[in-house]
Amino acid sequence: MRQRRARWLSSLAILAGLAAQTQSGFAAQTSAPVEINSFSGAYLSARVAENDNDLDNAINYYKQALAFAPEDTQLQQSLMLSLIAQGRFEESLPYADKLKEVPDIERFSRLALAVDSFKKKDFTKAQYWLKLSLGADLDKLISGVMTGWAMQGAGQGTDAMDYVGKLEGPEWFDLFKAYHRALIADAAGKTEKADAAYAEAIGNTSAGGAAPETWMRAAQAYAIFLARKGDKDKALSVLKQAEEFGPGKIEIVALRDRISKGEKPDPLVVNPSEGSSEILLNLATALNRGGGEPFVRLYLEYALALKPDSDVVLVQLAAVAEQLKDGERAIDFYRRIPASSPLKEVSELQTGLNLADLGRNDEAIKQLKVLVEANPQDMRGYLALGGVYASKQDFRSASELFDKAVSVLKTPTKADWNIFYQRGIAYERIKEWPKAEPNFRKALELYPNQPQVLNYLGYSWVDMGTNLKEALDMIKKAAELRPSDGYIIDSLGWAYYKLGRYDDAVREMERAVQLKPEDPVLNDHLGDVYWRVGRKLEATFQWRHARDLKPEPDVLASVEQKLLKGLPPLENKTAQEAPKPKPTAPKG
Known part of the structure; x- marks a missing residue:
């Protein structure tokens, strides 16, 4: 197999x-920083460390570079962001203060100073720091909602609700605005307004599709609100809707059990700092769709600075650490x-x-x-x-x-x-x-029709030469259900290869490599099928590429043998030359 x-x-x-974006990974490799005696050496070392996700060393090297150029705002910016991303929030504040009037970085520097003001309960100062000279839609929503929370902290609950409600922006603002208007009204004791705003938030299921974590948080908050009011049945109805929206959500299941027992849980958000932490969490989870992990991590660290014991923020930070292949840091968060x-x-x-x-x-x-x-x-x-x-x-x-x-x-x-x-x-x-x-x-x-099971069972039958028609139908169905899964497409191509249908195998193997170009086994397979259709120069290229991708030892040995001798003649047997990795386990 x-x-x-x-x-x-x-x-x-x-x-x-x-x-959904959580993946386990290996720890980032770190080493002790060395003393560097030039600006360029320190700066380049900092950039390399940052690109390797070795933020502690990046911070040390940026500090060394700043010793050579203490007024360099780009260095100050890089150092500030690295400190925040590494959870060293208090250390970032002096640099944030230096950068508070620099337009290109104020979205982060002034946000850091606003977070500090929230922690100190200086809500007037927080509102001042949240006034930005520039800002994309994301920044407008963060600063606008956090301004609303600062107003609520200053005793202006009604004005805060109105302020958040009047924020102008694209349609996707609506879910976040309704949810935070509800939270602000709830915290201010304005029961009727809170009820209406919560209902508006969870009624916006189309926006929930784009920001499912935020929609689920709104459902949790609404259910807790209803349970505290004594409306247990309606609270459970909201949670039933949430379970239908996102089955198996741990927090929803646990909350349902508590409310079913007659408990009245504490609100998700009880003060302006927690409200500001919530909007940062909401937007971070909405943004976390792969490829933007360093950016997401920044907002989550701001959120954690405001609510250091937040279980949901810690889990999200752990998930980002896994995506960044920093298992040790993920463990620390967990x-x-x-x-x-x-x-x-x-x-x-x-x-x-x-x-x-x-x-x-x-x-x-x-x-x-x-x-x-x-x-x-x-x-x-x-x-x-x-x-x-x-x-x-x-x-x-x-x-x-x-x-x-x-x-x-x-x-x-x-x-x-x-x-x-x-x-x-x-x-x-x-x-x-x-x-x-x-x-x-x-x-x-x-x-x-679970695609991974169809794939595994179908391929196993092909490999054993039994139930061939049913087997190929299973793999085709799996590929139809998961057309972007390179491993399933590879299995389909490999099944065609095993059955001697080489032209079909070429078509599917090329698709598989396009989907997973970094996988050495898929490149090895493509080399095999190219060889069988007479495209031997291309086959040799693919095998070399597979070798350079550092495959497992058994695959490497096979590839090196093929680079020396090519594939043997088929004679009267089905193709069996390449190591035959089993289909992969499911992704969820």
């Missing part, structure tokens, strides 16, 4: 109910989440996954075993621990673990499909196919 490393760990953040938080358990799961990605498998297994034993009904623990076993290629332990998980499940539901899928993978990897296949079928029974 093909040996591509299964992406078990990267899928589990989503399975655990975190933000470990700061309060024990009372509904996110504590999932943070411990994610800590275990990050430990595994850092190569600290024994620590990861120890932590995750404790979680499984403490809560044997929670399937997330089994998935996380099974993922660590899989990363160690210990599929025997994984299969035994998933056997235990299945024994706990009394009546499996659609949500449990992945337990059976992962058990099937574990059995397949230990070459117990008669036990593997029923698990794949059970996963599809629970979740018909």
Whole structure:
């Protein structure tokens, strides 16, 4: 079977109910800074460290560069932003003060000074710092909503609501404006206005599609508001709507359980600092769609400075750290989440996954075993621990673990499909196919047309030369459902290759490499199919490219052999030359 490393760990953040962009990663490499005796040397070292996400060293080098050019505003800006991004907010303030009148950076410098004023409850000063000479729509919304919160802090609750309501901007402003008008009215004790504004916010489901985390926060806040008013039934109705909007959201489930028991939870936001933290969180999560992680991290750090124990901000910062491949920092954030938080358990799961990605498998297994034993009904623990076993290629332990998980499940539901899928993978990897296949079928029974299961089972049949028509139909269906998944498209191309349909294989393999150009296995496969259709120069190029992408040792050995000798004649057998990595585990 093909040996591509299964992406078990990267899928589990989503399975655990975190933000969709969460991925586990390796820690950023850091080293002790060295003393540099020139401006250019210090500046270039700072830029390299910053690009490597080594912010502590970047800060040290920027400080050295500033010793040579103390009035350089670009250096001051870079240093200020690095300090904020690294959570060293108080250290950033002197530089923010120096940059408060520089138009190109005031959106960050004056925001830092406003945050400091909120912390000091100097709401008049906060309003002053929030007046920007320049500003894009995003800056206008942040400064406008935070100004409303400063007004509320100064005792002007009605004026604050009106101010936020009159902010001019594009249509996407509406959800944020309604939500924060509701929060301001709620904090000011204006019950009727709060109720109306909350209802407006959660009624805007179209905007919620673009900013789902903010919509869900509004639903939580509204349900808490209703429960505090004594309207338990309506509160639960709002939470039911939220669960339909975003199934499995941990905070929603926990809040529903509390309200069902008659509890009246504290509001999400109780003061102007928390309100300002909330808008920064809201916009950071709306922006976190991949590619803008350093920018998102800045807003989250501002939010954390205003509310240092915010579990949701800490989780989001941990997720960004994972996206930036800084597992150590992600672990630090997860470990700061309060024990009372509904996110504590999932943070411990994610800590275990990050430990595994850092190569600290024994620590990861120890932590995750404790979680499984403490809560044997929670399937997330089994998935996380099974993922660590899989990363160690210990599929025997994984299969035994998933056997235990299945024994706990009394009546499996659609949500449990992945337990059976992962058990099937574990059995397949230990070459117990008669036990593997029923698990794949059970996963599809629970979740018909699940693309990853269709892909894995279909390819396995192709690889074994059995059920070929059904197998190809399954892989085609998976590709139809996930046309942008390079690994599934690769499986389709590889199935055609195995069946000797080389022209079809070329078409699909070229698509797969376009989708995942950085994957050495996919480039290796494209080389194989090019060779079979007589495009030998292009095949050699692809194999060289695959080699340069640093594949796993077995793939590298195969590629180097092909670069020396090409592929052997087919004779009367199906193509079997390339190492055959199994289809990958699901992304969520």
